[in-house]
Amino acid sequence: MPSFQMTAIVLLLSVMLGGSNAxxxxxxxxxxxxxxxxxxxxxxxxxxxxxxxxxxxxxxxxxxxxxxxxxxxxxxxxxxxxxxxxxxxxxxxxxxxxxxxxxxxxxxxxxxxxxxxxxxxxxxxxxxxxxxxxxxxxxxxxxxxxxxxxxxxxxxxxxxPSPLDDFDELQRKFRDVGLDDSTDLVALSGAHTFGRARCSTFSHRIGTDTTLDPTFSQVLGQICPEGGNGDVLTNLDSSTADDFDNNYYTNLQNNRGLLQTDQSLFSTAGANTVSIVNRFANSQTDFFDTFVQSMINLGNLSPLTGNNGEIRANCRRIN
Ligand code: HEM
Missing domain, CATH: 1.10.520.10 (Peroxidase; domain 1)
Structure with a gap:
């Protein structure tokens, strides 16, 4: 077979088989x-x-x-x-x-x-x-x-990722699965614009973490007193708790990120995530557009397709 035909077949096959999310x-x-x-x-x-x-x-x-x-x-x-x-x-x-x-x-x-x-x-x-x-x-x-x-x-x-991870570890965990450690990391963390977290995930910061706003730290100290119940819930987004908006990022600019990992996106000196936080705080449209793309990137991580896996009848059990 002429080599150009061979090349064409190889190319076609690689397009057909390549990228399991195709x-x-x-x-x-x-x-x-x-x-x-x-x-x-x-x-x-x-x-x-x-x-x-x-x-x-x-x-x-x-x-x-x-x-x-x-x-x-x-x-x-x-x-x-x-x-x-x-x-x-x-x-x-x-x-x-x-x-x-x-x-x-x-x-x-x-x-x-x-x-x-x-x-x-x-x-x-x-x-x-x-x-x-x-x-x-x-x-x-x-x-x-x-x-x-x-x-x-x-x-x-x-x-x-654990809420106790430092910034390098956080970035490494995103990279390890093939996500981008700056844009995807900052955009997807924006999901903390709604929902709750337990005291046990952030109370170590109260009164000790210099990147936590002192007034906010006091409020959190009342919700999560020392020796109290670590399962008490509070809002991840202290400004608009249940709305999906870009206030998560303005909170970070004001040292009011709840988790250490949230605040690290803005407070890590010289990190390439700081300018992305600022971008999303300035433009909700920019945040939404980037969030959509990052959610698609997340959803594309190694899906099973074709004849791999199965369609479970009950999500809790294999068929
Ligand atoms: C970047 C690293 C991340 C860390 C360290 C982290 C950590 C956490 C922690 C500790 C909680 C509170 C859990 C609890 O106390 O019950 C939480 C809640 C939540 N996380 Fe994350 N998370 C991260 C990224 C993400 C991403 C990428 C998404 C989605 C795209 C997400 C969505 C949520 C939501 C919506 C909640 C609230 C859930 C609820 O109200 O039940 N998180 N996260």
Whole structure:
């Protein structure tokens, strides 16, 4: 075979096989479950009436899922000794995830309309977008077509950022999964514009951390007194707690980031994240546009596609 033909075939094959996310598409379910978006939205619109945090809970779960073996629903599996599954749920970063019931409710609604079609990994990705838009954030077309894993990776949860990580560690964890350690890091951290955190995740900063505004530190000291209950919740965004907006970034400019990791994006001397925080504080449109792209980057982390994995009937168990 002439070498140029050979080259053409190799090129074609690499385009076809290359990039495991090449098969994700917003229209993936258009022939098999055309109402997928409205079904997921319907469940979330109902749920948010009783739980303003539902969007925050689901996007956090999507992030923790994608950080371990990619966006494959591995986070959702319960312990299952018979199938060798040691759940990712029983680890410090995941013990406080509260999205499992809402994922089950969405799955039930989807199974009623299109049984065996929509993956649990896609429920997390699509639910995140809808949760963000219900809180006043951007709307975007979510690439779909992920399949669910048949395994969990409990040890892999050490790759999920901890609120005690220093700035270098934070950047390393983003780089390790293939996310950008400046733009993606700053934009995705903006999800802390809604939702809550426990005293145990930030109380070590009270009265000791010089990058914490003294007045804010006093307020936090009242919410989380020394020796008090570490599970007490407070708002991640102290200015507009439940709205998806860019106030997270103005908080950082005012030394009112709640987590040490949040504040480090602005307060680390010479860091390349500082100018990005300033950009997003100055323009909510810039934040929203970048956030959408970074969410797509997050959702593209090593999805299972084609014949890999499965479509779980129950998000908590392999089929
Ligand atoms: C950059 C590193 C990150 C660290 C260290 C971190 C850490 C944390 C911690 C400690 C909490 C509080 C958990 C609790 O006390 O229950 C939290 C909550 C939350 N995180 Fe993150 N996070 C990070 C990035 C992200 C990203 C990238 C997203 C989404 C794109 C996200 C979304 C959320 C949301 C929405 C909540 C509130 C959840 C709720 O109200 O239940 N986080 N995060």
């Amino acid at each position: 098969q994700l598409s917003p229209t993936f379910y258009s022939n098999t479950c055309s109402d997928v978006v409205s079904i997921v939205r319907g469940v979330l619109e109902q749920a948010v009436q009783n739980d303003i945090r539902v969007g925050a809970k689901i996007i956090r779960a999507h992030f923790h899922d994608c950080m371990v073996n990619g966006c494959d629903g591995s986070l959702l599996l319960d312990d299952d000794a018979a199938n060798g599954i040691v759940s990712e749920k029983d680890t410090p970063p995941n013990e406080t995830i509260e999205a499992f019931q809402i994922v089950d409710d969405i799955k039930t609604a989807l199974e009623n309309s299109c049984p065996g079609v929509v993956s649990c990994a896609d429920i997390l990705a699509l639910g995140s977008q809808i949760g963000v838009s219900l809180a006043g954030g951007p709307t975007w077309q979510v690439p779909l077509g992920r399949r669910d894993s048949r395994t969990a990776n409990q040890a892999g949860t050490s790759g999920i």
